[in-house]
Amino acid sequence: MAEAAFIFSDTLAKFEYGDDHPFKPLRARNTMELCNRHGLLYSVGVIRPEPAPAARGDLELFHNPQYLDLLKRAGEGDHDLALLAAGIGSPDCPVLKGLYAFNELAVGATLLGVDLVMNGSAQRAFNLVGGFHHAGVSHAEGFCYMNDVGIAIAKLIEGGHRVAFVDIDAHHCNGVQDRFYDDDRVLTVSLHQLSDGFYPETGRSTEIGVKDGLGYTVNVPLAPNTDDEIYVRAFEQVVPPLIEAYKPDIVIAEIGADTLISDPLTNLRLTSNGYEAVIKRLCEIAPRLVAVGGGGYDVFRTANSWTLAFAAMCELEPEDDFAGLVGGRMYGSEFGGLRDPQIATRGEAKVLAQEAADAAVRHIHDHVFGVLGAQAP
Numbered sequence: 001m002a003e004a005a006f007i008f009s010d011t012l013a014k015f016e017y018g019d020d021h022p023f024k025p026l027r028a029r030n031t032m033e034l035c036n037r038h039g040l041l042y043s044v045g046v047i048r049p050e051p052a053p054a055a056r057g058d059l060e061l062f063h064n065p066q067y068l069d070l071l072k073r074a075g076e077g078d079h080d081l082a083l084l085a086a087g088i089g090s091p092d093c094p095v096l097k098g099l100y101a102f103n104e105l106a107v108g109a110t111l112l113g114v115d116l117v118m119n120g121s122a123q124r125a126f127n128l129v130g131g132f133h134h135a136g137v138s139h140a141e142g143f144c145y146m147n148d149v150g151i152a153i154a155k156l157i158e159g160g161h162r163v164a165f166v167d168i169d170a171h172h173c174n175g176v177q178d179r180f181y182d183d184d185r186v187l188t189v190s191l192h193q194l195s196d197g198f199y200p201e202t203g204r205s206t207e208i209g210v211k212d213g214l215g216y217t218v219n220v221p222l223a224p225n226t227d228d229e230i231y232v233r234a235f236e237q238v239v240p241p242l243i244e245a246y247k248p249d250i251v252i253a254e255i256g257a258d259t260l261i262s263d264p265l266t267n268l269r270l271t272s273n274g275y276e277a278v279i280k281r282l283c284e285i286a287p288r289l290v291a292v293g294g295g296g297y298d299v300f301r302t303a304n305s306w307t308l309a310f311a312a313m314c315e316l317e318p319e320d321d322f323a324g325l326v327g328g329r330m331y332g333s334e335f336g337g338l339r340d341p342q343i344a345t346r347g348e349a350k351v352l353a354q355e356a357a358d359a360a361v362r363h364i365h366d367h368v369f370g371v372l373g374a375q376a377p
Contacts, residue, residue, distance in 0.1 A: 002124055002283075003047070003122045004046055004124045004126070004314045005049055006046060006047070006310060007048075007049060007109045007127040007128070008028060008032050008128060009051050010029070012105055012109065012129040013026055013032075013128075013129065014029075018096075022143075022297045023297075025129050027293070027306070028128035028129050030300065030303035031303040031306040034303050037320060043316060047122060049116065051109035053101065054107035054108040058107070059151060061155055062151045063137055063147070070083055074089070074095045074099050075098055075099040075100030076100075077095065083095065086139045092141060092142060093140040093143065103145050103146040104146075106129050107130075107151055109127040109129060110151070110290065112127070113130075113292075114152050114250070117290055118156075118161075118249075118288065123288065124286075124288070124289040125291070126290075126292075126293075126306075126313060127290070128293045128306065129293060130294075131254045131255075131295075132144035132146060132148050132149070133174075133294065134147075134175045134200065136175050141175075142175075142200060147179070150179050156249075156250065161249040162185070163185065163186045163187070163248055163249070163250055164188075164242075164243055164252070165186060165187070166243075167188070168253070168254065168278055169190075169192065169258060170193050170258040170268055171192055171200065171258065171295060172190055172192040172200055173203075174200045174202045177202070177219075181213055183212060187242065188216065190219050191220040191239075192220070192221060195224050195267065198267070204219060205221055205364060206363065215368050215371030218242060218364055220357070220360045222353070222357055222360070224349075226353045226356075227268075227269045228273050228274025228343075229344065230350075231259070231270055231278070232274050232278060234357040235278050238361060238364055241374040241377060242374050243285045245374035248286075248287070251282065251289050251290070252289075252292065253282050253286070253289060254291075254292050255279060255291050255293065255306070256295035257294075257301065257302040258296050258297055260272070260275065263295075271339075271340035271341070271342065272304060273342055275308070276312065279308070279309045279313075308339070
């Protein structure tokens with residue numbers, strides 16, 4: 001088995017965006033309970049460190065100081081037009097008491113994961129309440145106020161490290177892409193849904209970076225109804241060859257579970273089978289891996305999938321001593337256990353989804369692989 005860090009804070013898990021808001025940090029506690037139930041948290045080689053808030057200097061590696069000051073005021077309950085102009089106070093990103101402290105701690109949790117894998121304390125680390133990849137340098141959007149991923153990347157490249165960011169969340173990582181679009185010190189690869197009206201409507205395969213960063217931004221836009229078969233095939237045709245060619249020191253992976261068929265905010269059709277296959281492959285190809293949670297709005301199925309993900313990071317098979325007993329389906333899988341049955345898209349929807357994925361992969365092979373010296377499989 002591998003040494004793995006499970007980064008959990010009850011303070012983060014208890015934070016609430018509001019009863020009607022789809023983002024539920026409570027998923028982290030559900031996942032912790034499932035990981036415990038399946039024999040993962042106290043296995044040899046697993047550590048459970050508590051995060052501390054990130055330092056202001058680290059936050060300023062990505063964010064504008066004036067924006068951080070606005071966030072601090074929002075965390076104290078202020079409302080005004082300056083906050084709204086920065087995206088704070090919208091339905092997606094409401095003004096919340098304690099907002100600044102929550103984000104400081106979430107960023108600190110991701111930075112802790114980076115520190116642990118870079119100093120050899122763990123081979124892989126998982127920060128469940130992280131992956132706020134939409135936040136911009138000076139604005140909030142998409143449920144995201146501070147971009148923990150961008151901050152971690154900025155700190156790593158400042159230290160001279162080669163970084164790859166692989167994002168399998170259903171939503172495109174627009175905040176990270178915007179910040180590093182002209183930078184060849186980080187390879188950004190995102191697989192995501194792209195369709196009319198689907199947030200954030202960025203991440204086309206033609207978006208491949210500019211200036212020094214040309215070829216270092218890679219987008220695999222996927223059509224609604226993309227299933228396990230299509231998704232895993234597209235991932236295999238793009239991500240492993242690029243990681244092999246780029247040779248990063250560390251991979252940061254956003255492993256949002258909003259690609260799942262039951263997610264209420266997306267239109268992809270993955271099951272736990274395709275999701276788990278991709279996580280296992282990431283574990284194989286990453287020399288060091290820091291995973292962050294990202295999206296996932298079917299709360300219970302997200303917890304199931306993140307439990308499978310952490311098991312993959314530990315190189316363990318989850319075992320449930322209570323399977324088949326009353327309460328054995330407590331976490332929302334109507335099929336019992338952590339894994340779903342195979343569910344494939346069929347008919348014209350399958351054809352259209354396959355054509356969209358194939359077109360994206362062809363564009364990447366034609367316009368990106370040569371820049372990085374990658375070989376198409």
